[in-house]
Amino acid sequence: MKKVLIANRGEIAVRVARACRELGLSTVAVYSECDRTALHVRYADEAYPIGPSAPRESYLRIDRLLDAAKQSGADAVHPGYGFLAENEAFAAAVGDAGLTFIGPSPAAIKTMGSKTAARAAAIRAGAPVVPGIEQPLADADVASVAASIGYPLLVKAVAGGGGKGMRTVTEPSELVHAVRAARSEAGAAFGDASVYLERRLTRPRHIEVQLLADAHGTVVPFVERECSIQRRHQKVVEESPSLVVSPALRAAMTSAAASIAAAVGYTNAGTIEFLVDEDGRFYFLEMNTRLQVEHPITELVTGLDLVRWQIRIARGEKLDIDPARMLTPNGHAIECRIYAEDPDNNFLPSPGRILQLRAPAGPGIRDDSGAAAGLDVPIFYDPMISKLAAWAEDRPLAIARMRRALDEYLVAGIKTTLPFFRWLVAQPEFLEGRFHTTYLDEVLKTRNGEPFTRADADVEEIAAIGAALQVMLAPSASVAASAAGGPAPGSQTWRARARVEGLRGA
Amino acid sequence: MQYDVDIGGRRRHVVVTRSGGGFAVTVDGRAHFVDAARIDAQTMSLVVDRVPPAEHTPARPASPGDRRGYEVSVAPLPGAGELQVHVGPVPVVVSMNGTRSWGRKHEGHGAGSGPQRVVAPMPGKIVRVLVAAGDHVSPRQPVVVVEAMKMENELRAGREGTIGEIHVRQGMSVEAGALLLVIQ
Numbered sequence: 001m002k003k004v005l006i007a008n009r010g011e012i013a014v015r016v017a018r019a020c021r022e023l024g025l026s027t028v029a030v031y032s033e034c035d036r037t038a039l040h041v042r043y044a045d046e047a048y049p050i051g052p053s054a055p056r057e058s059y060l061r062i063d064r065l066l067d068a069a070k071q072s073g074a075d076a077v078h079p080g081y082g083f084l085a086e087n088e089a090f091a092a093a094v095g096d097a098g099l100t101f102i103g104p105s106p107a108a109i110k111t112m113g114s115k116t117a118a119r120a121a122a123i124r125a126g127a128p129v130v131p132g133i134e135q136p137l138a139d140a141d142v143a144s145v146a147a148s149i150g151y152p153l154l155v156k157a158v159a160g161g162g163g164k165g166m167r168t169v170t171e172p173s174e175l176v177h178a179v180r181a182a183r184s185e186a187g188a189a190f191g192d193a194s195v196y197l198e199r200r201l202t203r204p205r206h207i208e209v210q211l212l213a214d215a216h217g218t219v220v221p222f223v224e225r226e227c228s229i230q231r232r233h234q235k236v237v238e239e240s241p242s243l244v245v246s247p248a249l250r251a252a253m254t255s256a257a258a259s260i261a262a263a264v265g266y267t268n269a270g271t272i273e274f275l276v277d278e279d280g281r282f283y284f285l286e287m288n289t290r291l292q293v294e295h296p297i298t299e300l301v302t303g304l305d306l307v308r309w310q311i312r313i314a315r316g317e318k319l320d321i322d323p324a325r326m327l328t329p330n331g332h333a334i335e336c337r338i339y340a341e342d343p344d345n346n347f348l349p350s351p352g353r354i355l356q357l358r359a360p361a362g363p364g365i366r367d368d369s370g371a372a373a374g375l376d377v378p379i380f381y382d383p384m385i386s387k388l389a390a391w392a393e394d395r396p397l398a399i400a401r402m403r404r405a406l407d408e409y410l411v412a413g414i415k416t417t418l419p420f421f422r423w424l425v426a427q428p429e430f431l432e433g434r435f436h437t438t439y440l441d442e443v444l445k446t447r448n449g450e451p452f453t454r455a456d457a458d459v460e461e462i463a464a465i466g467a468a469l470q471v472m473l474a475p476s477a478s479v480a481a482s483a484a485g486g487p488a489p490g491s492q493t494w495r496a497r498a499r500v501e502g503l504r505g506a
Numbered sequence: 507m508q509y510d511v512d513i514g515g516r517r518r519h520v521v522v523t524r525s526g527g528g529f530a531v532t533v534d535g536r537a538h539f540v541d542a543a544r545i546d547a548q549t550m551s552l553v554v555d556r557v558p559p560a561e562h563t564p565a566r567p568a569s570p571g572d573r574r575g576y577e578v579s580v581a582p583l584p585g586a587g588e589l590q591v592h593v594g595p596v597p598v599v600v601s602m603n604g605t606r607s608w609g610r611k612h613e614g615h616g617a618g619s620g621p622q623r624v625v626a627p628m629p630g631k632i633v634r635v636l637v638a639a640g641d642h643v644s645p646r647q648p649v650v651v652v653e654a655m656k657m658e659n660e661l662r663a664g665r666e667g668t669i670g671e672i673h674v675r676q677g678m679s680v681e682a683g684a685l686l687l688v689i690q
Contacts, residue, residue, distance in 0.1 A: 234657075346662060348627050349655040355581040356548050379628050379682075383655045407595040412548065412581040419597065449646055455598045461518070461533050462554065463591040463598035464511040466578030468520040469529065469542050469550060470589075471602060472507050474580075 001076045001100060001315050003028060005069045006040070007090075008080030009059060010370035011386060012291070013040035016078045019307035028072045030065060032058035034378045039370050046072050053380045059083045062093050069099055076100040076314065078307075082382065085290040086113055102314040104268045104289045111264050112287040116158050116196050122284040125263035127256040130275060130283040132198025137179070142197075146175055149199050155179050157186030158194040163233030165189055168200055203436040204275040206230065207242050207282070209257035210298045212309050213266045214319040221254035222298050223329045228437050229430070231347070236440060237424065238294040239334040240301050243395070243433035244276065253282050254327060260284065269295075269310050275437075293337065293387065296366055300333035300391040302326050332395040334402050336421045338409070340383040343420035344451045351379045355413030360405035364391040364398070367405075377414055385416065395433075399425055419452040512601045526560065549579040622664050622689040626680045630654030634676055635687075641669045643689060650674070650686050663689055 004020045005028040006013045017027040017040065029044035034053040041047045048068035051058035058064065060083060069077060077094045079102070084090040088106040095101055103109075112118045120134040131149055136158050146153060146169070155178050157165025165186030167178035179195060187193035210222040226242035227235045245253070257272035271292050273285040295306050304321065313319070341347045353376050359367040369386035377383060388409065390402040406422050429435050429443070455463065509520045521532045528541040541553040554574050555562075562568045579592045580600075589600045633651040637643060648660040649669070667689040674686050 346660060348659050348661075349657065351628055351655070352584040356546075356579055379630075379655060381655060383657075410579065410592055410595065412579050412590055412592060413584070415597075418595070422595070453597055455514075455593070455596050459593045459596050460513045460516075460598060461536075461538075462552065462576050462578065462593045463513060463600055464518045464520050464533055465531050465538060465540060465554070466550065466552065466576070466593065467511055467580055467589055467591050467600045467602060468507070468509045468522050468531070469540070469552075470548075470578075470580035470591075471509065472522055473542070473544070474547075 001025060001311070003072065003074045004076045004078055004102070004311070005030065005065070005072060005074035005099075006044070006078050006080065007059070007065050008078075008083055008085075009035055009038060009040055009381065011039075011368045011384070012080040012082075012293075012370075014043050014370060015368055016080060016307055017043050019305060019311060020078075022305075023308060023311060025076075025311070028068065028074045030059070030068050032380070034376070034380065037375060039372055039375070048072060053378060055083065055380060062087075062090050065090075066093060066097050066099075069094075069097065074099065076102055076311075078102040078310070079290065081290050081293055086288070088113065100314050102268070102310050104266055104270060108264050108266050109289045112266075112270075112289050114158055115156060115160055115286060116194075118287055119284070121264050122260050125256070125259040127260050127284045128282060130198045130201065130285070133196050135196070136194035137196050139179070142175060142179055143172070145197055146172065149197055152200040152202075154198050154200045155182040155195050156198060157182060157190060157192070158196055159190035159192040160186065161190075165195065166233075201275055201277050201283070203438065204228075204277050205242070205244060205435075206235075206273065206285070206437050207245060207253070207276050208271050208273040208292075209254050210269070210271050210292070210295065210306070211257055211261055211266075212269055212306070212313065212319055212321075213261050214313050215267050215316055216318050217262075218319045219258045219261050219266070220319055220321060220323050220326055221258045222302060222326045224250060224253060225292075225294055225297060227294065228435050229424075229440050230437050231440050231444070235294065235337065237334065237336055237421075237430075238297055239332065239395075239398075240297045241329045241332065244280070246280075249276075249280060249282070250327060256282075256284070260287065268313050269306055293384075294335055296368055296387060296389045297333035297335045300366065300389060301329040301331060303330065331391055331393045332398040333389055333391045334395075334398050335387055335389040336402065336406070336425075337384055337417075338386040338388055338411075338421070339417045340377040340385050340414050341417050342415035343417050344449075344453065345415075346449070347417070347420075349379070349383045350415035351377045351383065352414045353377075354385075354411060356410060357412075358408070358410040359386070360388065360408035362405075362408075364401045365389070365405045366391070371411070385411070399431065423452045510603050513598060525558065528559070530558070545577070548581050549577065552576045552578055621670065622667065624649060624661055624663070624686045624689065626652060626682055626684045626686055627659075627661075628652075628654045629682050630659070630680060632674045632676055632678045632680060632686075633658055635672060635674065637669045637672075637687070639669050639672055643667060643669060649689075652680070661686065665689070 003026045006016050020027045027044040029041045029047040030050045031041045032053045050064040079085040088109040091101045092106040119129050122129050152170045155167040165182050167182045169178045182195045183193040205228040207224050213219040225240045227238045229237040271288045274282045276282045340350045342350045357373045366389040371385040390398050392398040392401050507522045511518045523530050531538045539555045539558050543551045555572050581590050583590045591598045591600045630652040633653045637649045643663040647663045650661045652659050670688040670690045672687040
C-alpha cells in the first residue's frame with residue numbers, strides 16, 4: 001500500500017490523511033464543487049473533482065470515486081464515516097477494482113447493516129439483546145408479536161439509522177398507525193419498508209464498545225464510550241470511560257462485543273452499541289461497521305491511533321497490542337461535537353462563511369476540525385465543524401479543561417453550538433453523571449427556547465464599545481457598511497460583497 | 507463620533523473621542539478610557555479603565571478592577587444587517603445607528619404584531635407541513651419540517667396566531683428565503 005484515496009470530506013478526511021502521512025503513505029482527496037478550497041483538499045497530496053455539490057452527485061458516486069482512484073494510481077480506499085462507509089456495494093466495488101478497502105468485508109457490512117440480522121448474530125454469539133423479534137414484521141402478526149413483547153415498545157426500520165423509521169408505541173391502540181408511519185418513513189429514507197419490534201427500555205444509557213479485529217482471528221475490544229447525551233437520537237457529547245460501568249460490567253460488555261464481532265468474522269475497526277438499563281443490565285443495540293465520529297476519546301484514554309491500526313489491519317498486519325491495556329483507561333476524555341447550528345433558534349443549521357476561527361489549544365486539548373477562517377460551511381452536508389476533545393487524569397479535571405477550551409474557542413460569522421456546550425458542561429446532571437438517552441431532549445423542552453448566551457450588562461457595554469470602535473476604525477468597509485445600513489441591506493450582492501470584504505480583511 | 511448601539515432590544519448611546527494614545531468612550535454617559543490595539547481586521551484587544559491612564563500617578567495608582575482586558579471581535583452576520591460581537595467567548599448580537607435587524611428575534615418573547623412570514627432559513631426539502639390554513643398556533647409550535655444538511659429541522663411559529671396562506675407542500679424543494687407560510 002502506497003497511496004490512499006480518502007472517499008470523504010471535512011474533518012474525518014483530514015483525520016485519515018494525517019494518519020496516512022504519519023505512515024508515509026501519499027493521500028488523494030476527492031471534492032465536490034463547493035469543496036474546492038476545503039481543508040481536506042488543501043491537506044492531501046493530490047485532489048480530484050468528483051461532481052456537483054449534492055452528495056448523490058459526488059461523494060455517493062461509486063463510479064467517480066473509483067475513477068479518481070484509477071487516475072491517481074491509489075491502491076487503497078478509506079471511506080471515513082457517513083457517505084459510503086457502510087455501503088457493502090462500495091466495499092465490494094473497491095475490492096473488485098483490485099484496491100484495498102480500509103474497513104470490514106462487504107459480507108460483514110451487509111450482515112450488521114440489517115438490524116434484524118445483526119440481532120440474530122448477537123443472539124448466536126450469546127449476547128443479550130433487547131426483547132423483540134429477529135425477523136422483519138409481517139402485518140398479520142403485528143398485534144400478537146406486540147402483545148408478546150409488551151409495552152412500551154419501539155417500531156424500528158430493519159435498515160434504520162439516525163432515528164429514522166422509528167416510532168414509540170405506549171399502548172395497543174397506537175400500534176397500527178405507528179407501524180404504518182414507520183414503514184412509510186423507512187421506505188422513503190432507506191428504500192426498504194421492513195420494520196421490526198423491540199421493547200422500549202425506560203431511561204437507558206447508550207454505552208458502546210470500540211473494537212479492532214485483524215485478518216488472523218484476533219479481536220481486541222476497548223474500554224467503553226458513554227454516549228447517552230443525545231439530541232433527537234444524535235450524539236452530542238461522548239466520554240470515556242463511563243461513570244456507571246464497573247470493572248465487572250466492563251468485562252462482560254467487552255467480551256460480549258468481541259464474541260459478536262468474532263461470530264460474523266469481522267475485521268478492521270467497528271463499534272458494538274449497547275443500551276444499559278437502570279439496573280445495570282446491558283443489551284445489544286446495533287453494530288457500526290466503520291470508524292466512529294467519537295473515536296478520538298478512545299484514542300485519548302488508550303494512547304492508540306485507531307486509524308493507523310485500520311490501515312495496518314487492511315495491509316494484513318497482526319494486532320500486537322496488549323488487550324489488558326486497552327481495557328484500562330488512562331485518565332478520562334470528553335468530546336463535544338461543535339455544529340454550525342443556532343442553539344438559540346431550535347438548533348437550525350447556520351451555514352455561511354466563517355470569518356474568524358481560533359481553536360483552543362494547550363494541555364489535554366485535541367480539536368479535530370474541518371473548518372477554517374474564509375471557508376463556507378456548505379448547505380449540502382452535515383453541519384459539524386469540529387470535534388473538541390479534552391483529556392485529563394480524572395473526570396472533574398477533564399470537565400474543567402473542556403470548559404476552559406470552550407471559552408477559548410472563537411468562531412465568528414456563523415452561529416455555532418459553542419454557547420450550548422458552555423451551558424451543558426455546567427449542568428448538575430452532567431457534572432454528576434446523572435443522564436440517559438432522553439435527558440437532553442427533556443431538559444431542552446423545559447427550557448422552552450431560553451437563550452444559552454446571557455451576556456451581562458458589563459459584557460454588553462464592552463460589546464457596544466467594541467462595535468463603535470470597530471465601525472470608527474474598521475480597515476475594511478464591510479462592518480461600516482453593515483452598520484450604516486449599507487447599500488440595499490439584505491440583498492444578495494450586498495451580502496456577497498460584505499463577505500468578500502470580510503475575507504479580504506482577515 | 508457618536509453611535510446608537512442596540513443590544514437585546516436596548517439602545518445605548520456611545521460617544522468616542524480620541525484621548526492620548528487611546529479613546530475616551532462614554533456609554534449612556536458612563537466614562538471609560540480604552541486602550542485599543544488592533545489584532546487583525548476584525549479583532550481588537552481592549553484594555554478598559556475607569557479613569558484616564560494619565561491619572562494613574564504614584565499618588566493614585568491603578569487598583570484591582572482597573573485595566574480590565576478584553577479581546578473583542580466584530581463580524582457582520584450574513585443577511586441580517588447585524589454585527590456579531592464576541593467579547594472573549596461570549597457572542598453578542600449588535601445593530602448600530604438604528605439599522606433594522608431583519609433576522610429572527612428571540613422566539614416567543616418578541617411577540618409583535620402584524621403577519622409573521624415563516625421563511626426557509628436554508629435551501630432544503632419540505633418534509634412535512636404540520637398545520638393547515640385556519641389552524642390556531644401558539645408560540646414555538648412547530649409548523650413546517652424542512653430537511654437540509656442531513657437533518658430534519660422544525661420551523662416554529664414566532665407568536666400566537668392563525669395560519670393564513672401556505673405556499674408549500676410536502677416534497678417541494680425550496681430556496682433560502684422562500685416564503686413558506688404566513689401567520690396572521
